[in-house]
Amino acid sequence: MNIPTSKHPRLVIIGGGFAGLKLAKSLSGQPVQVVLLDQHNYHAFQPLFYQVATAGLEPGSIAYPFRKIFSASKQVFFRLACVNFIDLPNKQIKADIGNLSYDYLVIATGATTNFFGNKNIERLAMPMKSVSEALNIRSLMLQNLEKALLTNDANDKDSLMGIVIVGGGPTGVELAGAIAELKRDILPKDYPDLDMRVMDIHLIDSNARVLKEFDERSSQVAMSELIKMGVDLRLNERVTDYDGKTIQCASGQNLPAAMVIWAAGVKANIPEGIPEAQLTGGRISVNAYNQLIDFPEVFAIGDVAVMISEEYPRGHPMVAQTALQQGALLSRNMKQLLQGLAMQPFHYKNLGSMATIGRNKAVVDFPNFRLKGWWAWCMWLFVHVFQLIGFRNKVVVMISWAQNYLRHARDLRLIIRPFKQSN
Numbered sequence: 356m357n358i359p360t361s362k363h364p365r366l367v368i369i370g371g372g373f374a375g376l377k378l379a380k381s382l383s384g385q386p387v388q389v390v391l392l393d394q395h396n397y398h399a400f401q402p403l404f405y406q407v408a409t410a411g412l413e414p415g416s417i418a419y420p421f422r423k424i425f426s427a428s429k430q431v432f433f434r435l436a437c438v439n440f441i442d443l444p445n446k447q448i449k450a451d452i453g454n455l456s457y458d459y460l461v462i463a464t465g466a467t468t469n470f471f472g473n474k475n476i477e478r479l480a481m482p483m484k485s486v487s488e489a490l491n492i493r494s495l496m497l498q499n500l501e502k503a504l505l506t507n508d509a510n511d512k513d514s515l516m517g518i519v520i521v522g523g524g525p526t527g528v529e530l531a532g533a534i535a536e537l538k539r540d541i542l543p544k545d546y547p548d549l550d551m552r553v554m555d556i557h558l559i560d561s562n563a564r565v566l567k568e569f570d571e572r573s574s575q576v577a578m579s580e581l582i583k584m585g586v587d588l589r590l591n592e593r594v595t596d597y598d599g600k601t602i603q604c605a606s607g608q609n610l611p612a613a614m615v616i617w618a619a620g621v622k623a624n625i626p627e628g629i630p631e632a633q634l635t636g637g638r639i640s641v642n643a644y645n646q647l648i649d650f651p652e653v654f655a656i657g658d659v660a661v662m663i664s665e666e667y668p669r670g671h672p673m674v675a676q677t678a679l680q681q682g683a684l685l686s687r688n689m690k691q692l693l694q695g696l697a698m699q700p701f702h703y704k705n706l707g708s709m710a711t712i713g714r715n716k717a718v719v720d721f722p723n724f725r726l727k728g729w730w731a732w733c734m735w736l737f738v739h740v741f742q743l744i745g746f747r748n749k750v751v752v753m754i755s756w757a758q759n760y761l762r763h764a765r766d767l768r769l770i771i772r773p774f775k776q777s778n
């Protein structure tokens with residue numbers, strides 16, 4: 356990998372998501388050589404993927420190059436690499452670009468889509484865990500509408516215009532609301548020859564309400580707003596199979612849809628080599644300092660890690676705040692460790708949850724109070740712009756949102772790289 360030797364110990368971080376990036380940034384200047392490895396050359400802001408998928412934001416505005424972030428840090432080395440194997444006993448990682456030994460290792464590889472073993476759904480449904488997958492959704496939605504224009508077969512039209520979103524968490528709710536707004540404000544002008552009443556947007560969830568991690572009243576607000584926007588909510592429903600044209604549901608009510616967006620679950624993204632004994636519930640088991648139980652020089656942070664405690668018997672929520680807080684604490688602990696001092700245990704600070712449903716509509720649950728409507732929406736906008744990396748991205752996103760809001764516009768309805776469905 357051409358990493359120079361150093362008089363300082365080497366800390367290898369796998370993954371520059373919320374957790375890994377927070378850690379790498381705050382270790383710059385410390386007596387440690389930091390090597391950051393990521394399969395992409397940019398940090399991606401996942402909470403705004405849905406805006407890329409629905410033509411609201413350009414992908415470049417929610418991604419930021421690692422090399423720019425670390426251009427002034429002499430002790431942080433970035434390598435574009437996909438890590439395939441971790442050899443814990445020999446303190447070495449194996450990646451597609453070569454092997455690298457470490458003194459300390461931090462696994463921050465996040466999570467990937469969980470299709471729960473259904474191969475047809477995995478092959479044919481659209482996940483949204485990367486910038487390119489968000490762009491695939493944008494392309495396929497537009498490609499299907501173009502195809503719908505060309506057919507006079509009512510069943511084909513139903514299927515090509517139908518969109519099913521599986522999973523009523525924040526991602527599913529945000530996608531459903533954004534697509535409903537596209538259908539209402541934009542698509543009738545773009546496709547005057549298509550009868551938009553045929554375009555059904557279904558949101559399916561196996562629970563009795565959407566946003567099940569939120570306060571019940573916030574869920575009710577989200578559900579009633581979605582219904583007002585024309586989204587067909589199918590709760591207590593389970594998807595069983597998909598053939599690319601029709602989605603099958605456990606209730607027997609099947610839905611025509613050439614596009615199914617899968618927002619129903621995630622699982623930890625664990626490179627090979629981690630023994631079963633180090634895993635709990637499919638995530639890497641860590642102690643209160645994010646250390647692997649049998650390998651104290653190895654840490655796991657963010658979505659990939661599970662820290663069981665009395666308060667969190669199934670681990671902390673797989674959200675950005677957990678990843679950021681664990682990344683921040685590990686950087687402080689690493690500084691302690693390097694000086695031979697004691698580390699501090701992790702305590703999760705619940706800062707609340709938020710989801711936007713559409714224009715002027717959002718719900719925010721803080722630990723002690725809730726917001727909904729316009730105020731919640733403003734709060735959602737502010738928090739998301741604030742968390743973006745890079746001045747340019749913040750400005751571009753603010754300008755794009757102002758323009759979309761004032762003009763009821765989504766100007767990025769572009770099929771840049773047509774999506775090819777696998778057979």
Ligand SMILES: Cc1cc2nc3c(=O)[nH]c(=O)nc-3n(C[C@H](O)[C@H](O)[C@H](O)COP(=O)(O)OP(=O)(O)OC[C@H]3O[C@@H](n4cnc5c(N)ncnc54)[C@H](O)[C@@H]3O)c2cc1C
Nearest residue numbers: 370372373374393394401402438465657658673674675678
């Ligand atoms: C569509 C979507 C919307 C979301 N919305 C919200 C939200 O509104 N609020 C919220 O709090 N959370 C949200 N989340 C969850 C949040 O994004 C995650 O909890 C958070 O990103 C976890 O951070 P992480 O650092 O653990 O992992 P990630 O941010 O996923 O980063 C993992 C990094 O590891 C890299 N990587 C993975 N495997 C390898 C490998 N083998 N080799 C090299 N590099 C690798 C990846 O490229 C990536 O850069 C959302 C997630 C998604 C997908």
